[in-house]
Amino acid sequence: MVKTPERIWEEADLAARRLAGLALNPSTPQDVLLRLLAEGPAAVRMVLCRDRVLPDAVVDAVIEADEPLRIVDQPSPLGRIDVGIAGEEAAGVRVGVAHLADGPRMPFQVRPEPLRLAVSVHPALSEEERAAIDYEVPTDCGLHHHPAPSVPRDPEDVRWDALSAHPMLRRKAAQVHELAPDLVARLADDEDLGVRVTLAQNHPDASAAVLLRSFLEYTGSGRAHFATRPNFPTARLAAFADHEDPEARALAVRDPETAPAVVERLTRDPDPAVRAAAARHPNLPRPRLTELLDDEELARPAAANPALDVAEIRRLARTPGDPAGPSVDTLI
Known part of the structure; x- marks a missing residue:
């Protein structure tokens, strides 16, 4: 070659x-x-x-x-979900049938997965009947943002799901945007990661603690969405500057109080996303910012740094008629 x-x-x-x-x-x-x-x-x-x-x-x-x-x-990356079920021919049809009121009649224990899981959340079952089914809860199924439905769910049905012993039903309750405050508090400390993550992804008043915990514990699809939520914290995130996870290290760049020396060090981080985020931090020391304006990789995020003064911005954006340097028209 x-x-x-x-x-x-x-x-x-x-x-x-x-x-x-x-x-x-x-x-x-x-x-x-x-x-x-x-x-x-x-x-x-x-x-x-x-x-x-x-x-x-x-x-x-x-x-x-x-x-x-x-x-x-x-x-928007929200709302995308892979619902394919490997290893089950026409599984979607059979799982759909499992939700029908009269349902398939074969014993719960002999149903193949994911059929047992689908049957286990059937609304006609009691908690005892659910507990008797040998279902397996997926670790990442449906853990994403769910738009609010045009017709809100009945609050009593939501409460019933939130108090269920079945994690999938609690996850279903955690999707509800108008969840009652006591249920928000309850599900925020749920033992199932999927419940906590679903709550953080969907409830408009999810607390800073819930959002940060979910970000740190969940590494699947949609993780970046947590940091876009209004209550996601910015204070004290500098503590993550040495975290082994690069996405967690990038949190330090969201903290306006991160020390200049730390910001400068992060512009040399092994991860390119961390370096780019650090290049935009207003606490980046001016000598390093000036250096990055001539860096192949980081010139763009450095030029987006709000610490640049207007005179420097105008110099970088020279137009036709300016005395020196590449003008905008030569780049078209």
């Missing part, structure tokens, strides 16, 4: 990455945003229209342009 020659890194590449970072920087002045929209590379204009909340005046400029860019929402 003929090896493809390594592409030579050019100053224009670095400048383009810096411009993309400026497009995300909350400190970037409105007039610079307008110039980037009008004259910047297509990739930078797309960053502006997709990855940040724009001032009204900038949105108006986009809409009124001769060839307006489309302002789009980022696709």
